[in-house]
Amino acid sequence: MLALRPNCEACDRDLPADSAEARICTFECTFCADCVNGPLGGVCPNCGGNFAVRPIRPASLLVKYPASTERVFKPRT
Incomplete structure (x- = not known):
C-alpha cells in the first residue's frame, strides 16, 4: 500500500x-x-528513476488506510 x-x-x-499534483517514483519518493x-x-534525484502520477486513494478508504503524516524534505541547492 502506498504511503501517500x-x-x-x-x-x-x-x-x-487527493492531490493531482503529486508524483512518485518506484520507491515512493514524492515530489510535486x-x-x-x-x-x-x-x-528522481534519490534513485535515478522516472515518475508517475500518484494514485488518489478513495476518501472512503482513507479512514481505514490513512495517508502518511511523515514529511520528508531534502532541499537541493
Missing part, C-alpha cells in the same frame, strides 16, 4: 492525499509536478 506522503521532498509543498517537470527534469 504529505509533501514534496524538494520544495516542501503540501500534497494532500512543478519540481518534477522543472528542476528535476523527470528524474
Whole structure:
C-alpha cells in the first residue's frame, strides 16, 4: 500500500492525499509536478528513476488506510 506522503521532498509543498499534483517514483519518493517537470527534469534525484502520477486513494478508504503524516524534505541547492 502506498504511503501517500504529505509533501514534496524538494520544495516542501503540501500534497494532500487527493492531490493531482503529486508524483512518485518506484520507491515512493514524492515530489510535486512543478519540481518534477522543472528542476528535476523527470528524474528522481534519490534513485535515478522516472515518475508517475500518484494514485488518489478513495476518501472512503482513507479512514481505514490513512495517508502518511511523515514529511520528508531534502532541499537541493
